[in-house]
Amino acid sequence: MDREAKNEKEENDREREKGVAAMVACYQGFDPAAYLQYNYMPPRADFDRQDSIVPWKLGCLHRAFTEGDVGGDVLVDVGSGPTLYQVLSGCEVFDTVFLTDFLEVNRQELRRWLQGEGYSGLDWTPYLQHVCKLEGRRPSAWTEKAARLRSVVSDILPIDVHLPRPLHPDSQLPTAGADCLVSCFCLESVSPDLASFTRALGHIRGLLRPGGHLLLIGALGESYYMGGPGVRIPVVPLDEAQVCASVRASGYTLVRLEVYTLPKGMMVGVDDVTGVFFVKARKP
Numbered sequence: 001m002d003r004e005a006k007n008e009k010e011e012n013d014r015e016r017e018k019g020v021a022a023m024v025a026c027y028q029g030f031d032p033a034a035y036l037q038y039n040y041m042p043p044r045a046d047f048d049r050q051d052s053i054v055p056w057k058l059g060c061l062h063r064a065f066t067e068g069d070v071g072g073d074v075l076v077d078v079g080s081g082p083t084l085y086q087v088l089s090g091c092e093v094f095d096t097v098f099l100t101d102f103l104e105v106n107r108q109e110l111r112r113w114l115q116g117e118g119y120s121g122l123d124w125t126p127y128l129q130h131v132c133k134l135e136g137r138r139p140s141a142w143t144e145k146a147a148r149l150r151s152v153v154s155d156i157l158p159i160d161v162h163l164p165r166p167l168h169p170d171s172q173l174p175t176a177g178a179d180c181l182v183s184c185f186c187l188e189s190v191s192p193d194l195a196s197f198t199r200a201l202g203h204i205r206g207l208l209r210p211g212g213h214l215l216l217i218g219a220l221g222e223s224y225y226m227g228g229p230g231v232r233i234p235v236v237p238l239d240e241a242q243v244c245a246s247v248r249a250s251g252y253t254l255v256r257l258e259v260y261t262l263p264k265g266m267m268v269g270v271d272d273v274t275g276v277f278f279v280k281a282r283k284p
């Protein structure tokens with residue numbers, strides 16, 4: 001690499017590090033309780049509304065986890081936040097589930113629910129009941145699903161998708177890698193730009209074994225969201241073409257893309273998201 005190219009690469013690296021550092025600063029004000037209230041209560045989580053976002057997401061995940069090609073022992077959820085919905089289908093398929101997040105406040109929120117004591121966050125019962133219905137079970141089986149989830153979550157780990165190795169080396173992940181990754185509203189919400197989003201996709205690919213699957217949910221057309229009162233967090237605005245191009249450029253085979261377009265009733269003033277994508281992809 002000649003001197004000019006080397007200087008340009010060093011400048012780009014410095015810019016990227018500044019962008020990532022600025023994102024870390026934004027997340028210091030993240031408020032799990034407010035985030036859950038903004039996004040995981042009605043209308044966005046209304047199980048009686050055909051056009052509600054959360055039932056759409058749960059349907060995508062249910063189909064992806066149960067259509068026969070996804071399986072193995074280990075599922076990793078990348079950037080769990082304070083939410084559990086993203087593993088309610090996967091917990092029936094995998095015997096070992098790792099939840100992960102960058103912030104201790106979120107890891108603590110998850111620990112409290114899993115330990116079944118002192119949890120004062122969202123009531124996940126309607127979510128558990130809805131996924132039981134998707135599975136053809138009676139809604140009252142939600143208590144069995146809750147027990148199943150608590151039994152398969154092996155650990156709640158720190159993660160940083162901007163590191164080439166996002167998990168700490170002694171994270172007890174199999175050396176061959178996880179059999180499946182799920183990640184929802186994380187990568188585009190923590191990356192300063194599209195290149196960083198694509199790079200993070202490549203980093204988490206290293207957590208996956210060859211032949212393993214990635215189930216990715218994210219925001220379309222979103223430039224910011226409120227992570228708490230007065231906590232405005234920038235987001236990389238993505239369109240469908242960019243999502244597909246980034247998935248392919250980071251080394252996955254795209255299996256399918258599904259898109260949800262927000263009706264006005266789902267625009268509640270906490271972000272400017274216009275759509276949600278669901279990607280099923282595979283590491284060759």
Ligand SMILES: C[S@@+](CC[C@H](N)C(=O)[O-])C[C@H]1O[C@@H](n2cnc3c(N)ncnc32)[C@H](O)[C@@H]1O
Binds near residue numbers: 162184
């Ligand atoms: C918009 S929230 C998504 C939470 C949840 N997965 C959901 O579906 O609602 C983004 C999450 O990414 C986490 N995060 C922030 N920086 C991160 C990083 N560098 N690597 C991994 N996760 C990060 C935040 O702590 C937060 O929980």
Ligand SMILES: O=[N+]([O-])c1ccc2c(c1)CN[C@@H](CO)C2
Binds near residue numbers: 044054189225235
């Ligand atoms: O409607 N939803 O189910 C929902 C859930 C979470 C999030 C959004 C929408 C939009 N903003 C992202 C952060 O980039 C977080």
